[in-house]
Amino acid sequence: MDAILLQILNGLDKGGAYALIALGLTLIFGTLGVVNFAHGALFMLGAFCAVSLRELLTLSMKVKDESITFFDAYKEVPYLEVWFGETGTMIIDLAVPLSILFAIPIMLLIGLAMERGLIQHFYKRTHAEQILVTFGLAIVLQEIVKAYFGANPIPQPAPEAVAGSANIGALFGLGDSVVYPWWRLVYLAFSGVVIAAVFAFLQFTTFGMVVRAGMQDRETVGLLGINIQRRFTIVFGIAAVVAGLAGVMYTPILPPDYHIGMDFLVLSFVVVVVGGMGSLGGAVAAGFLLGILQSFASMNEVKSILPGIDQIIIYLVAVVILLVRPRGLMGRKGVMEG
Amino acid sequence: MAKFDTGVSRRNLLKGGLALSGALAAPTFFTRHAFGADFLNNPGNAASIKLGFNVPQTGAYADEGADELRAFQLAVKHLNGEGDGGMLNTFSSKALKGNGVLGKKVEYVTGDTQTKSDAARASAKRMIEKDGALMISGGSSSGVAIAVQGLCQDAGIIFMAGLTHSNDTTGKDRRRNGFRHFFNAYQSGAALAPVLKANYGTDRVAYHLTADYTWGWTQEESIKNATEAVGWKTAAAVKTPLGAGDFSQYITPVLNSGADVLVLNHYGKDMVNSLTQAVQFGLRDKKVNGKDFAIVVPLYSRLMAQGAGANVKGIFGSTNWHWSLKDEGSQAFVKSFGAEYGFPPSQAAHTCYVQTLLYADACERAGTFAPCEVVKALEGFEFDGLGNGPTLYRAEDHQCFKKVLVVKGNENPTSQFDLLEVVQEVPREQVTYDPNIPQFAGDLGPCNNGA
Numbered sequence: 001m002d003a004i005l006l007q008i009l010n011g012l013d014k015g016g017a018y019a020l021i022a023l024g025l026t027l028i029f030g031t032l033g034v035v036n037f038a039h040g041a042l043f044m045l046g047a048f049c050a051v052s053l054r055e056l057l058t059l060s061m062k063v064k065d066e067s068i069t070f071f072d073a074y075k076e077v078p079y080l081e082v083w084f085g086e087t088g089t090m091i092i093d094l095a096v097p098l099s100i101l102f103a104i105p106i107m108l109l110i111g112l113a114m115e116r117g118l119i120q121h122f123y124k125r126t127h128a129e130q131i132l133v134t135f136g137l138a139i140v141l142q143e144i145v146k147a148y149f150g151a152n153p154i155p156q157p158a159p160e161a162v163a164g165s166a167n168i169g170a171l172f173g174l175g176d177s178v179v180y181p182w183w184r185l186v187y188l189a190f191s192g193v194v195i196a197a198v199f200a201f202l203q204f205t206t207f208g209m210v211v212r213a214g215m216q217d218r219e220t221v222g223l224l225g226i227n228i229q230r231r232f233t234i235v236f237g238i239a240a241v242v243a244g245l246a247g248v249m250y251t252p253i254l255p256p257d258y259h260i261g262m263d264f265l266v267l268s269f270v271v272v273v274v275g276g277m278g279s280l281g282g283a284v285a286a287g288f289l290l291g292i293l294q295s296f297a298s299m300n301e302v303k304s305i306l307p308g309i310d311q312i313i314i315y316l317v318a319v320v321i322l323l324v325r326p327r328g329l330m331g332r333k334g335v336m337e338g
Numbered sequence: 339m340a341k342f343d344t345g346v347s348r349r350n351l352l353k354g355g356l357a358l359s360g361a362l363a364a365p366t367f368f369t370r371h372a373f374g375a376d377f378l379n380n381p382g383n384a385a386s387i388k389l390g391f392n393v394p395q396t397g398a399y400a401d402e403g404a405d406e407l408r409a410f411q412l413a414v415k416h417l418n419g420e421g422d423g424g425m426l427n428t429f430s431s432k433a434l435k436g437n438g439v440l441g442k443k444v445e446y447v448t449g450d451t452q453t454k455s456d457a458a459r460a461s462a463k464r465m466i467e468k469d470g471a472l473m474i475s476g477g478s479s480s481g482v483a484i485a486v487q488g489l490c491q492d493a494g495i496i497f498m499a500g501l502t503h504s505n506d507t508t509g510k511d512r513r514r515n516g517f518r519h520f521f522n523a524y525q526s527g528a529a530l531a532p533v534l535k536a537n538y539g540t541d542r543v544a545y546h547l548t549a550d551y552t553w554g555w556t557q558e559e560s561i562k563n564a565t566e567a568v569g570w571k572t573a574a575a576v577k578t579p580l581g582a583g584d585f586s587q588y589i590t591p592v593l594n595s596g597a598d599v600l601v602l603n604h605y606g607k608d609m610v611n612s613l614t615q616a617v618q619f620g621l622r623d624k625k626v627n628g629k630d631f632a633i634v635v636p637l638y639s640r641l642m643a644q645g646a647g648a649n650v651k652g653i654f655g656s657t658n659w660h661w662s663l664k665d666e667g668s669q670a671f672v673k674s675f676g677a678e679y680g681f682p683p684s685q686a687a688h689t690c691y692v693q694t695l696l697y698a699d700a701c702e703r704a705g706t707f708a709p710c711e712v713v714k715a716l717e718g719f720e721f722d723g724l725g726n727g728p729t730l731y732r733a734e735d736h737q738c739f740k741k742v743l744v745v746k747g748n749e750n751p752t753s754q755f756d757l758l759e760v761v762q763e764v765p766r767e768q769v770t771y772d773p774n775i776p777q778f779a780g781d782l783g784p785c786n787n788g789a
Binding site (some may be wrong): 007073165178 | 579587669674753756
């Protein structure tokens with residue numbers, strides 16, 4: 001029971017990341033009709049917003065390390081600590097949550113620039129061409145990050161207050177054996193809040209209503225005198241922010257490198273396809289579902305029966321679902337067909 | 339009019355001619371080194387020689403790779419008579435004079451192994467064929483080291499392995515042209531088991547998480563054998579992909595496995611990630627079977643300790659060398675490295691520096707760069723003053739035998755580098771084994787001069 005609860009949590013955690021990326025992918029596909037292979041790169045750029053902010057906050061001066069006597073050793077002391085003492089240390093400790101505020105405007109700008117500068121020229125082109133150009137863009141973005149930050153993962157510690165683990169077992173009366181890291185719980189809650197916020201935005205605001213109408217019938221909405229294109233551009237920006245925030249929050253779980261987005265992109269596409277192209281709810285549900293399945297597949301009991309199943313389970317499920325339900329779990333008729 | 343049709347057109351004639359000239363030229367490609375050279379990349383009368391340093395500059399072991407490269411550069415400096423000479427001053431062999439090797443200035447080329455065997459082989463091949471490297475060194479992944487060692491053997495070049503800890507490097511995959519100064523997984527087990535017994539007792543259940551390649555497999559086997567010999571049981575041994583990043587799905591099953599010790603057969607960034615995540619999952623605060631849960635990292639390095647921060651406190655492991663050693667050789671090296679880079683060297687840096695010196699010294703003593711003569715000079719070579727006490731390069735398997743250090747994450751560090759505390763310097767006799775025990779049985783084969 002304990003093991004199952006822990007694997008469910010692990011799965012929800014991974015699923016949270018998949019769902020956030022898949023949600024953005026589906027939003028862009030549903031509104032603009034673009035298959036965006038650069039979406040993983042947006043996740044990566046978000047993660048590097050966190051890296052950049054930490055680098056800014058920890059700009060340091062070199063101070064001689066007196067404890068080393070037989071050669072000149074230097075310690076790097078951040079200016080923030082020199083100037084503000086404990087308060088400075090606290091600000092650095094909060095680098096990841098602060099990066100959320102830092103990443104929102106940056107990711108929005110990147111998203112808008114990407115859509116206006118490149119993607120809009122490919123609306124009327126085939127999906128194959130869209131895939132090629134966005135994939136190319138992803139590689140360019142990766143290489144820029146690699147050139148500047150290097151190829152190696154850069155660890156981003158979670159704030160001290162949530163660095164340990166929570167005793168979940170006690171909550172459910174399962175004893176002390178079920179503990180789970182606080183930050184992973186924070187990530188899970190965060191992904192839930194962001195997903196809810198996106199749905200609420202689309203469901204309960206006039207802007208969202210127009211966007212949904214545009215997704216149903218773009219032409220009619222245009223005939224009503226609404227500049228639907230401008231709204232779709234903003235939706236692209238929002239999708240970029242969602243992917244970016246998913247990246248920021250994931251950094252304490254997995255130290256980011258330039259390739260982190262690509263690792264998630266492939267899985268997220270499988271998530272979108274399983275969920276059903278163009279279905280927002282499907283993307284979210286499939287994200288969590290596949291995350292949990294992947295977690296269970298990596299249990300020793302399962303692997304002892306089917307060795308290596310943890311590496312292929314997602315693709316296996318995708319094949320089965322596409323054979324049984326070619327439109328995916330919640331796919332609508334007419335999307336990506338004909 | 340008679341019609342002449344020989345069936346040979348001008349175009350066919352040209353094609354045939356080209357093929358013929360290609361065929362005639364081909365043998366010279368294979369034998370070009372045979373003229374005036376009795377071994378591959380013979381420098382002849384050139385004023386300098388080139389060494390090839392093949393290290394991971396990207397991937398899970400990139401931190402170790404960067405430090406290895408620093409050490410190589412320092413070794414080259416010292417060989418050429420620049421700087422303070424480092425361990426050249428303490429080395430028991432006095433053949434090197436600080437004027438290069440055999441009077442030739444030492445230069446070097448570098449390559450990025452990317453912690454991948456195919457990329458490592460490609461960059462070693464480039465350094466041998468294009469740059470004319472006489473010796474290849476480097477490592478940090480045993481999979482890579484074994485692949486490059488095989489390539490050097492086939493090409494006829496000496497391979498001085500850098501950091502590689504798998505038993506196979508000088509076991510079943512040993513080669514006549516390859517040499518390893520670094521210790522191995524079997525020696526880690528032999529050194530570590532008595533210390534683990536003394537600290538954790540004999541009634542323990544271990545759970546292994548193992549990097550899924552040659553090094554991980556041999557380390558898991560060695561530590562398992564050594565700990566089971568002192569009475570421990572093994573609950574499970576689970577393989578994890580190299581560079582997995584997120585180990586949560588492998589760590590959660592540990593919590594309810596009944597194990598009270600987690601053995602992390604991981605290295606580099608993998609170890610930093612898995613240890614950090616194990617601590618995040620509360621393993622260090624856990625009590626199982628009435629005992630405090632323990633984590634063991636059989637192969638430790640200061641760089642990893644630095645990456646994992648406070649998580650390493652109190653955790654046992656073994657290491658080839660540590661900068662805090664007080665012998666003359668270690669002190670000279672740390673001083674020299676520290677003055678150059680502002681921080682002490684890692685064990686990866688130490689072994690690479692020593693290997694470069696040992697190669698240069700062997701050439702000097704052999705009086706030639708010819709690989710087979712260098713092999714003879716290194717086989718059975720006894721030396722001292724390079725940081726690990728009296729050391730033997732055993733002729734039977736090209737493995738160095740010397741002291742092994744058992745270390746523990748320092749509970750009360752006195753400086754930013756004081757992360758590991760040396761618990762015991764395990765004597766050479768305790769970590770010496772028969773070269774043909776089942777885990778190691780292999781064949782060096784013949785030496786290859788490459789010409």
